[in-house]
Amino acid sequence: MPATGSSPLIVSFGEMLIDFVPDVAGVSLAESTGFLKAPGGAPANVACAIPRLGGSAAFIGKVGDDEFGQMLVDILKQNGVNSEGVSFDKEARTALAFVTLKTNGEREFMFYRNPSADMLLKESELNMGLIKKAKIFHYGSISLISEPCRSAHMAAMKVAKETGILLSYDPC
Incomplete structure (x- = not known):
């Protein structure tokens, strides 16, 4: 259920990307014969969870001006997240990650960010007004790299x- 706007705003800042996960559980990336696409990026996932819990959320980040970037912004909107803080990059692509959970419980990642749009977000592109409206500013560590x-x-x-x-920090 989307927030009504009466809840304090939580602004989530950072990466939003496409995760490709194997269509079969428990295999390595090399062993997988097919992948399913899923929205990813810890800060974006947090932003999408907040309205589901009755809160009010906004996301600030950057994606490529490509099919995946457009899809991710649509997913934010479908989940009741304010996307006014998202910038689109016409030169760089939206980040991709291949992710699997092997049978031993270990996660395996392979990122395609060379550089990706999220890495190229500039201070001049920030929606500072949106940040100033927040009660909580949530961020991760990837955007500090x-x-x-x-x-x-x-x-x-x-x-x-x-x-x-x-300030709310997710070190993972």
Whole structure:
């Protein structure tokens, strides 16, 4: 059930990508003969979970101006997430990840980010007004890895902190 707008806003910042998961459980990526696409990226997943729990959420990040990027923004909207903070990159593609859970319980990842659009988010592309409306600013660690996204991330955190917003960090 989407939030009514009366709930405090939680802004989630970071990556949104396409996960490709094997169509058969318990195999390695190399052993898989087929993959299913699924929306991914921990901050985007958090944003989609919030309205399902009755809260109000927005997402800030960057995707490619491609089929996958458009699909991901549509998924945000379908889940009741404000997508005003999403930027589209006409040059870089949306990130892809191949992910599997092997029978021994180990996860295996293979990322395609060379660089991907989320890595190229600039401070000038941030919707600071959206951040300032939040009660909680949630973010992960992936957006802190490389520039220019790292600087954009630090600027967003600074605005959130100066505004008195609670910071929520997911180290995974």
